């Protein structure tokens with residue numbers, strides 16, 4: 001069920017507090033980075049002190065965003081934390097552990113803003129709206145509510161959030177609400193062409209070389225409905241690619257017309273692999289990931305497996321084929 005709460009529970013702590021730490025989840029994506037930077041800018045405009053603190057670095061494609069160079073990165077707290085701060089604001093963290101900073105944040109009041117299903121309402125104030133197309137859209141609503149005007153840099157951060165989470169307005173969350181929000185951000189000075197370039201045309205050469213290697217390993221099973229591919233350590237060596245260069249590679253197998261579920265298997269070390277799963281439609285890959293000790297969303301999830309990449313591929317093909325068969329059975333029984 002969709003829970004829609006107004007931002008009201010947050011207004012009092014936001015107005016009363018003077019100094020805030022803003023954080024988001026591990027491996028921050030465009031929504032996490034864009035929303036954090038935008039909220040920091042808005043709070044400063046509102047006369048507050050705001051420091052963004054992320055466990056993991058801001059990915060290169062978002063480093064053009066205003067304020068990204070002022071993000072405090074790592075598990076060590078920024079100077080003066082927690083004593084000099086009134087509260088922390090967690091964005092996009094269904095549980096506080098998703099921030100990677102759970103222990104440190106235990107020392108301070110936390111305000112929780114999220115749009116994920118299953119948010120654990122761990123804050124002293126919680127605003128969770130699972131119908132929001134991106135967390136950025138909720139920050140935009142908050143700005144309106146607090147009557148803080150959007151400058152072009154803040155609008156740009158928020159449009160990055162929205163474009164990222166909707167996959168460039170292609171995913172099912174590309175609602176009228178998403179387009180309304182985007183129109184307002186463009187009116188406030190955000191430039192979609194610039195953002196597209198950062199998000200979709202800023203790959204490194206090594207990333208494309210790695211893609212070439214990965215595509216060489218592509219296999220289709222289950223009448224072309226299951227696609228699997230490998231990223232071995234040799235591929236990283238040959239292409240000169242790093243972890244950051246793998247961003248978005250898993251989407252390529254899914255772009256084949258017949259493919260409904262994808263498993264990308266990346267060698268971590270001699271001991272094991274990391275599996276990234278993607279699916280279309282109602283095929284639930286989160287179930288598979290959870291059963292294997294991982295997690296994620298219905299259409300995007302991941303987990304780790306011990307053993308070789310070849311063994312992992314056999315397991316992944318079997319799991320995805322079973323998930324598709326289950327999906328087929330549900331569809332036929334639903335008529």
Ligand SMILES: [Mn+2]
Nearest residue numbers: 031134135165
């Ligand atoms: Mn999001």
